[in-house]
Amino acid sequence: MSVEAAVSSDPRSAEIAQALRGSGRRHGSERVIEILLGACAVLSVATTIGIIIVLFEQALQFFRTIPVSDFLFGTKWTALFKDGEFGVIPLVAGTLYIAALAMVIAIPLGLMAAIFLSEYASPRLRSVLKPGLELLAGIPTIVYGYFALTFITPNVLKSISPATAPYNVLAGAIAVGVMVLPMIASLSEDALRAVPRSLREAAYGLGATKLEVSTRVVTPAALSGIVSAVILAISRAVGETMIVALATGSKAQLTADPREPMQAMTGYIVQVLSGDVARGSTVYYSLFAVGLLLFCMTLAMNILSQWFVARFREEYQ
Amino acid sequence: MSTVLARPVVGTRPNVPDRSAHAASTDTPVIIDIQDLDVFYGDFHAVADVSFSVPRNRVTALIGPSGCGKSTVLRSINRMNDLIESARVEGEILYHGVNLNDRQVDPVEVRRRIGMVFQKANPFPKSIYDNVAWGVKINGLKVNVDEHVEKCLRQAALWDEVKDKLKDSGLALSGGQQQRLCIARALAINPDIILMDEPCSALDPISTLKIEDLMRQLVADYSIIIVTHNMQQAARVSDQTVFFSLNEKRQGVLVEASPTTELFTNPRDKRTEDYITGRFG
């Protein structure tokens, strides 16, 4: 039976064929909506471009006065003084020192918390502890900063070591460590839970204890996720502003003693903008140079963490 | 589960009811003519070179072992494969002289005229009334909505069971009722053709038989194409049966398309014979 015969016997065919082919009726408004929604998504690209342009362009103004090599390799930062020097190494050192000490607290505690929540805790205990940790993550950083400045330094550190300065690295680092602890715990726990049951069961089947299974089987299997979590936490610690601004001081110096003050990159930005700064001055532009460096550091770490997961993720099948 | 009825004793054939008055003959007009249909998922050639015609106001059953492309072919007819990123459909699906597979043809218009009922009943999380009425509303059909909803629910043999609770959620119904609601929903937009993708596979035998009876009533006004893995069902319900299988390259191919009675009593292809007598599949 041919189609042609069917078509001619049905008077509606022509009209139907017409409707099927050219229905511009609905297309117009659908297209407009799609474009509007796409514009929203593209705005995110605009944001990134905006960040890059602003930072680069203003930093460029800075580098007209101060050579890049002086900035990157100089070891004296006396920006707010007359004829100040702009060697950024003390700021970077401050940032990294704080981050490193914070990690000394956050990594072991966070990882152990993750193992506990994932492998040991009963669902009831988990339902109490996990929200508790999440609460910790939700506290604004200014509260942590206040805590570091007015409690950790005078009440804790000074009683252990009276030589502790009122502004010091350690107080800030402890506060930052506690702040990123839930982040490491939560992300690592996700990674641990993603390890399939069958792997655990295989290990138990060989007579391993819970401790051995958790630490020697599950944790290594989840390692890429854990490392990625740690890198993200470091990035967060590096970008942290209010805690270091409040607690670690504004003295940009190089020292190994964590009881001394040091200034972080973010702390410098706050210090400058807390006072009056003339637009167009070298100090003003230095904000963006430091900001650019900060942006590059955190971006590199974020990309590294994504790459790490993609590259080293265990294939469980 | 309707699979209870699925597998006959090896060596016997399913019983086919006498429907000679209704048999798909060469005089029956054709509503869909599929020619040289190929479907690709990415690089994988899933369905190869399928051609058959669908008679009007009849039930056509697509049968075959799982994975041989029956659902894929069905979904090509109402352009549902457009929703899958990697899917590519080539060939012609002729309907009223138009190739539905043509890129210029609007899939939304196609689906307005060719309705679908899915394997697992998926009523909207709305009231029973709104489930049926929504399609009417968005397509701007000029009907009295209340009357139309009643009519469709009656056609789906569901009206008596829900007429007092139209405002209740569609999800509160039993599995069989939900599926009939989905049928009513499909009928609401006045399609020509109704596609059914294993509509009874998730239902108990009683609900299954209710829906099969429904199908025989609906053919007076609609053309129905049903995919089923249950041969008994195909034999009971359809006027024409199309048998699919996998070739050596693991592609879905059409083996045989015949009036149901012929296919089950006197199949032309040995593969068909093997399948319907249960030697494989």
Add this chain to the structure above:
Amino acid sequence: MSAEATQPGSVPFLSTSRQLRHRQIRGQVMRLLFLAATSVGILALVVLLWTVLDRGVPWLSWHLITNMPSRKPAEAGLNSALWGTIWVISLTAIIAFPIGVGAAIFLEEYAPKTRWTKALQVNISNLAGVPSVVYGLLGLGVFVQFMNLGRVVLAGALTMALLSLPVIIISSQEAIRAVPLSLRQAAYGVGATRWQVVRHHVLPAAFPGILTGTILAVSRAIGETAPVLVVGASAYIAHRPAGFLDGYTVLPMQIYGWTQRSQDEFKNGLAPAGIIVLLAVLLLMNSFAIILRQRLSKRSQL
């Protein structure tokens, strides 16, 4: 089982009861250690809250909320900061919510899965990890200076909106993705266009998750100090904003200002009191988000 087999040490591959006890003790010790590690965080939380409450509660009063900042501790209050926060955050939400949800809809329902959309997705994830102070610098450069808005509410809100966008987009995407495919197929099956499917089925189903995600993102913005500081919220504003182009301060800014004062009443009385107010606001918003999500989820089980 013969008598010999049950003697410890006689069957070669079973540990002695002493070895077994060692392993068990070690296991228990480690379990306690893990529990302790988890508790350290909670302990820190408790100490922190206790300190803040201990010092701040004596300074809580209605005057704290109704007074403007002042040089005299007894008269200082948060009124301008609270109003400033309301102005800035409301505007932030109005800007960021539609754009964020729109972007999420586009990425989940409309965009084909090409290299470009994947790059877009990666871009959004990276933006979520950019330090908030950098967003502040962006705001300073673009809104305050380039667009010459100055240190006004609008500049602050635009900056905070950009900061919140990636978070809103990501959580909205998750909510949309959670809507089952079968629902979409059913809607397409009756001849609906893409927007009709999104508007009448996908969005209503995803709405609880989208709303919760937005409220959480906005409540985080309330507690952010760095970007508003950079963009020019001042710690010395003593009036509520008269409009979107007026100067302003926000709650965390005011708290920061008070911690910088030398007088002990500010540093150890008003500042922690301000923190209590801030935490109370956040608690309120988060509870609201949780309750809203439960009520909406229940309704959509219809």
